[in-house]
Amino acid sequence: MKALCWHGKGDIRCDSVPDPQIEDGRDVIIKMTACAICGSDLHLMDGYIPFMEKGDVLGHEFMGEVVEVGRDNKKLKVGDRVVVPFTICCGECQQCLKGNWSVCERTNRNADNAIKAFGYQTAGQFGYSHLTGAYAGGQAEFVRVPYADVSPIVIPNGMTDEQALFLGDIFPTGWKAAANCEIEPTDIVAIWGCGPVGQFCVTSAFMQGAARVIAIDNVPERLALAQQAGAEIINFDDEDATIPDRIKEMTGGHGADKCIDAVGSESHATASFDAIIDKVKAATLLGTDRPHALRAAIMACRPGGIVSVPGVYGGFLDKIPFGAAMNKGLTIRTGQTHVNRYSLDLLRRIEEGEIDPSCIITHRAKLEDGPALYETFRDKKDNCIKVVLTA
Known part of the structure; x- marks a missing residue:
């Protein structure tokens, strides 16, 4: 599959990488239908976030259609449209039970790195370095979503991808x-x-x-x-x-x-x-x-x-x-955002027409155009405010 990958400071490429696979019964695989370049992705591009490795798949603002469901996942089914919050949450630890989703105690697979940097571990995050678990990100044709019976937000029919996409990060x-x-x-x-x-x-x-x-x-x-x-x-x-x-x-x-x-x-x-x-x-x-x-x-x-x-x-x-x-x-x-504290309320506000988050989108393109648009966004060229990519 195609994915946007980090190859060093200032070097983002659209590569061919292996398709993701179900690794745990709570996983799902989604086919990405929309993703975005976030301002914090630029911190990765510019080398301000440590623990990046060559070939890491980027992206933490994404949504898509569920195409495969792990045997233990009772929340989602094939065909569901979901927005995936950028933090990965187990739903069972003390912090998750308090609603402190962005500091989940279990999902960071590289907890030692976070402890060295911050004193304690924080939640795993999609596409955001080996400081936050080394999870492949959502700027890819397909994405494995772990603990997918917790955070993903099911999007109702009638709401467009562009209206819903930003529920995963920047709107909350x-x-x-x-x-x-x-x-x-x-x-x-x-x-x-x-x-x-x-x-x-x-x-x-x-x-x-x-x-x-x-x-x-x-x-x-x-x-x-x-x-x-x-x-x-x-x-x-x-x-x-x-x-x-x-x-x-x-x-x-x-x-x-x-x-x-x-x-x-x-x-x-x-x-x-x-x-x-x-x-x-x-x-x-x-x-x-x-x-x-x-x-x-x-x-x-x-x-x-x-x-x-x-x-x-x-x-x-x-x-x-x-x-x-x-x-x-x-x-x-x-603090990083506890997306699921706010997501259902904000979804309702979009449904009721109180706000249309898509109003900030200025650039729409295909995934393979992503590397050039990273530069456009970083350099504030072409009146660029927000980039949305599709597969």
């Missing part, structure tokens, strides 16, 4: 980021990053009752989409003042009650001194992540506020203004 991630903010009706929410997750943060913040949303980026088409959703926008390339000062100016000195870092480890701020130092450190292997957006979010958040971090980080962060966080009494909430 944006929703959780906003939910972590405990939004109140008078709240002003500032969001760093207007990529796909940032767009769902904007929409989710409004759906959860925010009075105002301020979206920060420097890509015109992303800012335009956020503005279309109701956000006020800041293009950081056009600002002389710092972003925290600009937010104060826009809010009459009130500031942001809640801040969301939807950027993560690869902040592309260009003018600030700290961002320049981050890039130098990363380029010379003296640092891992570029946390400019997180620093700005902490500084911009008014006392007693909440900083929510759906952006992915992989290692150690320099020069974080923790004194500001502590002295302002900020609450910081982060």
